[in-house]
Amino acid sequence: MASAQILSLDGEWQFAVDSSAAFGIDNVREHASWRTAKVPLSWQAQFADLRDYQGVAWYRRTFTLPKLKADETVLLEFGAVDYVAEVFVNGRRVGRHEGGYTPFACEIRQAVNPGENEVIVRVLDPEPTETGTEGISYWHIPHGKQNWYVQTSGLWQSVHLAIKPARHFTKIHITPTVAGKISVDVDLSRGENTSATEQLSLRVFDPQKHEVLQISKLISSSQQKARLEGLVPQPQLWSLDSPQLYEAELLLGKHDQIIERFGFRAIEARDKLLYLNGEPFYLMAALDQDFYPETIYTTPSEEYLRDEMLKAKRLGLNMLRCHIKVPDPRYLKVADEIGLLVWYEIPNWDVFTSAAARRGEETLEAMLDRDWNHPSLVIISLSNESWGVDLKQPEQRQWLLSAFDRAKQRATGRLIVDNSACWGNFHMKTDLNDYHTYWAIPENRHRFDQTISDFAQRPKWLFSEFGDAQETGKEPLLLSEFGNWGLPKLPEEMPWWFARDFGGRQVTLPQGVQQRFKDFQYDEIFESYNQLAEESQRAQFLALKYEIEQIRLKPEIQGYVITEFTDINWECNGLLDMWRNVKIYADDLANIQQQDVIIPRPVKYNYWDDETVEIELWLSHYSAVEVAPAKLRWQASFGATGELAIPPIARTEVKSIASLRLALPEVTSPQRVRLQFQLTTPAGGELLAQNAVEVLVYPRLAAPAAIRLHDPDKTLGAFAQAAHAAGFLPKESSAQSAALVTNVLDDELLQRLRKGESAICLIDSTTKLPAAFPFVLTSRAAEWYDGNWASNLNWLRNNRPPFRDLGVGRFLEFEAEHVAPRTVITGLAAANFSDVLAGMYVGWLHLNSASVLQMKVGQGKLLLCTLRLADALGHDPFAALLLNALVKYSLSPHCAPTTAPARMDD
Numbered sequence: 003m004a005s006a007q008i009l010s011l012d013g014e015w016q017f018a019v020d021s022s023a024a025f026g027i028d029n030v031r032e033h034a035s036w037r038t039a040k041v042p043l044s045w046q047a048q049f050a051d052l053r054d055y056q057g058v059a060w061y062r063r064t065f066t067l068p069k070l071k072a073d074e075t076v077l078l079e080f081g082a083v084d085y086v087a088e089v090f091v092n093g094r095r096v097g098r099h100e101g102g103y104t105p106f107a108c109e110i111r112q113a114v115n116p117g118e119n120e121v122i123v124r125v126l127d128p129e130p131t132e133t134g135t136e137g138i139s140y141w142h143i144p145h146g147k148q149n150w151y152v153q154t155s156g157l158w159q160s161v162h163l164a165i166k167p168a169r170h171f172t173k174i175h176i177t178p179t180v181a182g183k184i185s186v187d188v189d190l191s192r193g194e195n196t197s198a199t200e201q202l203s204l205r206v207f208d209p210q211k212h213e214v215l216q217i218s219k220l221i222s223s224s225q226q227k228a229r230l231e232g233l234v235p236q237p238q239l240w241s242l243d244s245p246q247l248y249e250a251e252l253l254l255g256k257h258d259q260i261i262e263r264f265g266f267r268a269i270e271a272r273d274k275l276l277y278l279n280g281e282p283f284y285l286m287a288a289l290d291q292d293f294y295p296e297t298i299y300t301t302p303s304e305e306y307l308r309d310e311m312l313k314a315k316r317l318g319l320n321m322l323r324c325h326i327k328v329p330d331p332r333y334l335k336v337a338d339e340i341g342l343l344v345w346y347e348i349p350n351w352d353v354f355t356s357a358a359a360r361r362g363e364e365t366l367e368a369m370l371d372r373d374w375n376h377p378s379l380v381i382i383s384l385s386n387e388s389w390g391v392d393l394k395q396p397e398q399r400q401w402l403l404s405a406f407d408r409a410k411q412r413a414t415g416r417l418i419v420d421n422s423a424c425w426g427n428f429h430m431k432t433d434l435n436d437y438h439t440y441w442a443i444p445e446n447r448h449r450f451d452q453t454i455s456d457f458a459q460r461p462k463w464l465f466s467e468f469g470d471a472q473e474t475g476k477e478p479l480l481l482s483e484f485g486n487w488g489l490p491k492l493p494e495e496m497p498w499w500f501a502r503d504f505g506g507r508q509v510t511l512p513q514g515v516q517q518r519f520k521d522f523q524y525d526e527i528f529e530s531y532n533q534l535a536e537e538s539q540r541a542q543f544l545a546l547k548y549e550i551e552q553i554r555l556k557p558e559i560q561g562y563v564i565t566e567f568t569d570i571n572w573e574c575n576g577l578l579d580m581w582r583n584v585k586i587y588a589d590d591l592a593n594i595q596q597q598d599v600i601i602p603r604p605v606k607y608n609y610w611d612d613e614t615v616e617i618e619l620w621l622s623h624y625s626a627v628e629v630a631p632a633k634l635r636w637q638a639s640f641g642a643t644g645e646l647a648i649p650p651i652a653r654t655e656v657k658s659i660a661s662l663r664l665a666l667p668e669v670t671s672p673q674r675v676r677l678q679f680q681l682t683t684p685a686g687g688e689l690l691a692q693n694a695v696e697v698l699v700y701p702r703l704a705a706p707a708a709i710r711l712h713d714p715d716k717t718l719g720a721f722a723q724a725a726h727a728a729g730f731l732p733k734e735s736s737a738q739s740a741a742l743v744t745n746v747l748d749d750e751l752l753q754r755l756r757k758g759e760s761a762i763c764l765i766d767s768t769t770k771l772p773a774a775f776p777f778v779l780t781s782r783a784a785e786w787y788d789g790n791w792a793s794n795l796n797w798l799r800n801n802r803p804p805f806r807d808l809g810v811g812r813f814l815e816f817e818a819e820h821v822a823p824r825t826v827i828t829g830l831a832a833a834n835f836s837d838v839l840a841g842m843y844v845g846w847l848h849l850n851s852a853s854v855l856q857m858k859v860g861q862g863k864l865l866l867c868t869l870r871l872a873d874a875l876g877h878d879p880f881a882a883l884l885l886n887a888l889v890k891y892s893l894s895p896h897c898a899p900t901t902a903p904a905r906m907d908d
Contacts, residue, residue, distance in 0.1 A: 005166075006258075007164070007166075007260045009162060010160070011066065012042060012161060012162070014039070015038075016064065017045065017059065018030065018034035018036045019045075019055065019058075019243060020058040021057050023136065024187075026141050028093075042159045043156075043297060044084070044155050044298055044299060045156045046152070046154060046300045047299075047300065049273075049471055050498065051150060053143065056129045057126070057128075057129060057135055058126050058136075059127070060123070060127070061122065061123040061156070062121065062122040063131075065120075065163065066118050066119070067163070068903045070111065073167060073168050073169075073436065075167075075291070076109075076111055076163055076164070076165050077106045077110070077624070078163055079106075079164055080106055080157070081105050081159060082102060082107075083159075084103070084128045085100065085143055085157065086138065087123055087124070089108050089121065089122075090122040090124075091114060091120070091122075096108040096110050100146070100319055100362070100367065100734060103327070103363060104328060104371075120588055125155065125157070130149065130228070137482065141351065141352040142352070142353060143358070144349040145613055146325075146327045149428075150504060151571045151573075153300040166258065169191055169193050170190070171188055171254060171260050173187050174186065174252060176250055176264040177189075178234075179266070180239055182236065183232065184206065184215070184232050186231070188252065189226060190225065192800050192887055193222075193225075194223070197224055200527055201220055202218060202219055202228055204216070204230045205252070205253075206250050207248060207249040207250075208234075208246075208319060211314055214235070215232045217232045236851065238265040238266070238280045240265030240338075242283075242320050242342070242343070243341060244341070245339060245377075246265060247377075248263065248265065249262070250264060257295060263338065264375045268280065271477060276478050276520045282653060282654050283320070283597065284554075284561055284624040285560060286320050286321070286561065286595045287320070287322060287345065289325050289566040290322040290325060290566065290568065291324075291568075293571070294858040299327070301332060304332045304336060307333055308336050310582045313582070315341070317591055318591065319342070321342065321563075322337070322344055322859075323347075323482070324346040325566075326343070327348045328346065328365070334373055337378035338377055344376075344380065344381075344524075345382070345383070346369070348365055348369070350390045352392065357402055358526045359405070362405075366382070366384070367412070379416065380679065383418075383420075383421065384419065387421070388427035399430055400470075402420050402430045402431075403472065404833075405842060406420045406432065412740065417579045418432065419431050419433065422438070423436065425439070428463060428467075429466070429473070430465070430466055431471065431473075434477055434480055435464055436480040436482035437458070437481060438481075440790045441482060443545035443821040444548065444818075445796075447819065448790070448838070450548075450549060450552065454481070454553060457559070459558070478560040479559045480561045480562060481553055481562040482563040484562065484563075484564065484565060486575060486578075487536040487542060487574050487575045487792060487793035488539035488574060489846070490574055492531065499572075500512045503572055505567075507786075507792075508845070508848055509844045510792060518846075518848070519534065520845065521832040523836055526836070527797065527800075528812065533746075536656065539585040539875070540586060540587065543587035543591060544815060545793075546587075547594060550564075557622075557656040575793070581786065596625075596691055597623075597624040598681065598691040599621070600620070601619070601693070602677065602695040603619075603620065608878055610700055610702050611667065611668060611700065611702065612666075612702065615663070615664050617664075619646070619662060620657065620658050620659060621651060621681070623651050623658070624653060626653065627683065628659065629651060630642055631684050632684055632690065633646070633647065633648065633682055634646040634647075637677070639675055645875065646660045646662070668865050669700070671807060673698070673699045675696065675699050677693075677694060677696070682691045698879075699807070700879045700882075703728070703882060705729070706728055706730045708730065708739070709725060709885075709889055710740045710741070711731070711742075711744065712743070712754075717746075718745060725743075725885075726891070730889075741760045741892045742754065743761070743762050743889075744762070744766060745765065745768060745769050747769065752772065755859035755861075755864055759863060760864075761862065761892070764870075764871055765866060765868045768835065776829070776831070776903060776904065777828060778829045780825065780828040781825055782826060784843075786844050787826065789844055795842065796822060797814075797841060798810065798812065800812055804890070805884075808883055808884060818869075820870065820877075820880070821880065821884065822869070822870070823869055824870065825869065826852045826853055827855050827866060827868065830850075832850070835850070837855055837856045838855055839855070841853055842895075853868045853869050854866070855901070857901040857902060858901070859898045859902070865891075865897075865901075871888075
């Protein structure tokens with residue numbers, strides 16, 4: 003039986019740039035400046051001088067063919083070429099293809115000879131201008147996020163020759179049902195003998211290689227489409243835990259033979275829930291941009307994919323959302339084999355035109371043609387955040403409605419998302435009601451909470467409010483983007499993309515990060531940049547843990563997508579770094595990415611040691627395991643243990659299961675108390691879920707440091723009451739030994755500082771800095787300072803007073819949520835950062851600022867503090883201890899600032 007003979011053309015090709023489009027097939031050999039290029043690989047990935055080149059280029063190479071039989075043909079097959087490919091064999095034009103993500107083939111039997119042949123490919127990747135290149139603009143073609151990181155142009159997927167029978171299969175689509183029904187639709191090349199008949203046969207083999215179905219039918223030799231239908235009894239279903247794959251062997255008379263793999267599985271969005279093979283499940287996904295550290299768009303190898311996808315499963319993920327990119331077909335092959343769901347999307351364009359929309363839908367058609375038989379592929383998006391579609395325009399909303407209907411009819415057995423939405427855009431008609439949001443955690447956790455609560459109630463703004471949406475109210479809710487940054491550890495040699503940022507946004511520039519680490523004196527706090535990166539990753543995990551738990555608390559929400567699976571160039575919110583190393587929290591993250599999750603929520607994070615800690619315990623239950631009467635065991639780090647009974651809970655239910663109240667031990671210094679929880683089955687004690695939470699416990703202040711208030715504008719009344727109640731304002735508060743506390747830097751205070759007094763300025767919205775101070779106050783509402791997208795880290799010098807004895811780490815965690823700064827001190831020279839006791843950076847150690855700064859004014863010492871102690875003192879132990887530590891520090895010899903204002907008049 004004849005079948006395809008594959009001859010790879012991967013490897014070295016000759017390559018030439020044609021920036022003025024001056025060459026044609028007749029003169030390109032002689033006049034172009036050729037260099038050696040690797041295929042498959044974009045020209046941006048391999049040539050430093052072409053990182054940002056878009057335009058025309060040429061590829062050429064020779065290949066050797068044997069003498070073809072009379073009933074054979076040869077196809078030149080391309081995995082993907084970005085963007086327009088014009089193909090010549092031995093000088094003869096054999097095909098043209100437009101579209102940068104999907105495969106195409108040229109039939110070249112009439113153009114080749116036995117022996118040596120030459121193939122030349124002219125590639126056009128248009129420029130990002132209104133006119134573009136040769137009538138095509140980059141703005142109007144599917145390109146995804148190439149312009150966020152680095153472009154991909156040229157032969158970026160494999161090329162090969164396929165010698166096939168003249169009469170052969172061109173497409174095979176296998177459509178199974180979980181009941182065992184199977185439909186096989188085949189496309190065939192044109193036959194020569196139009197009056198003859200031939201047999202089309204199908205044999206199906208189960209995962210154990212047993213034949214379970216055999217059917218055949220006679221078709222005409224001129225027939226180019228056919229269908230075979232049959233029934234596989236009691237099929238073994240493809241699932242996340244048991245990805246059973248079948249093989250379909252198709253025979254076309256004496257001509258062609260092909261084997262395709264497929265799986266029996268069903269995905270449903272029904273009555274606000276998600277079902278896989280009829281069983282409800284919770285979706286836990288990560289957004290995967292599918293870029294690689296050295297090869298950009300090109301997949302390094304199938305083994306590389308398998309390694310990263312197995313890591314995804316070990317992290318507890320059950321899906322990857324391949325983000326506005328059509329991945330290499332091996333991506334879906336590996337996902338099929340290991341049991342990982344895939345959501346992928348049409349790559350976006352920038353500006354809507356009828357041609358752009360047509361290209362998008364043609365791309366989707368080609369995606370489905372290529373990937374139809376993959377059971378892992380379950381969700382497809384048409385648009386992301388309305389990029390390239392202006393949903394304020396009625397005709398574009400109508401296009402999206404119509405495109406959804408066409409996709410839904412075409413992509414049977416898959417779920418369709420019309421527009422994966424964020425604030426400012428919306429859905430029209432969709433199988434899944436999804437939404438994106440980003441917040442800095444912990445300082446904006448209450449705003450995150452509010453967003454999640456609003457989303458869970460299906461607010462009207464999730465769909466078009468123009469009266470043309472087709473919402474059913476039963477679409478499952480998914481939070482399909484959220485996340486936080488965690489800086490990666492770095493290799494000794496920095497990659498080329500280290501010098502690239504996101505469209506000139508400085509906070510995203512990695513280059514120089516190690517120099518900034520030294521310049522801003524982080525080496526006084528961290529042993530190395532890599533240790534700082536580990537702390538950044540720990541902060542990332544604490545944020546993700548809180549966010550995931552908050553999402554799981556809402557029974558209305560059926561899943562989420564973390565941004566993102568891996569770091570990508572400058573964007574470092576990955577669960578893995580760019581080189582596919584897991585970040586430090588992998589095991590802890592896996593504990594909370596399960597179908598059953600314990601959610602411990604402390605009533606508060608800071609306690610005096612004579613208080614009772616209270617933890618509200620919730621269970622999100624999606625597994626098929628009956629959890630009641632399971633036992634919830636708990637253990638505190640100070641030795642206390644216990645066991646709680648679990649009330650009955652239904653599958654897909656989120657339920658409050660207990661409230662743990664626990665007397666805290668007496669402590670002499672601040673202590674971090676960890677409470678661990680494990681849920682085990684009644685029989686056998688099998689672990690179903692585990693989680694942990696930490697709170698801080700503080701000793702009561704026996705003798706708080708005395709302060710005096712400087713409050714000429716009478717704006718510190720609430721603080722004064724709290725300070726008095728806490729013992730900071732004794733009756734002898736006029737004693738000169740007490741530190742001044744103020745929010746005003748007026749002439750009177752400055753005069754007292756010059757004479758040698760010490761003061762702490764609790765900066766608030768009314769505080770004005772003297773003009774002579776060599777820095778400014780900046781609201782965190784200013785661009786990038788909020789840390790909601792490119793994350794910030796609020797760090798502190800915990801290796802020295804005043805923070806050394808507060809029981810805190812190198813960054814502010816949830817214990818400091820009530821004092822997290824809303825204002826920072828900016829413009830301070832790097833040389834003065836030894837006087838920054840606590841501060842903040844954004845992104846790759848940019849926008850370095852202070853939240854606690856010491857300076858000298860004349861003979862006196864001034865601490866400027868933007869941490870919100872005045873707001874929190876009355877109810878927060880951490881605020882009380884920090885105020886006490888600042889006061890003591892300001893009066894101690896440890897406080898020896900060198901930063902000073904410019905000369906001020908006496």
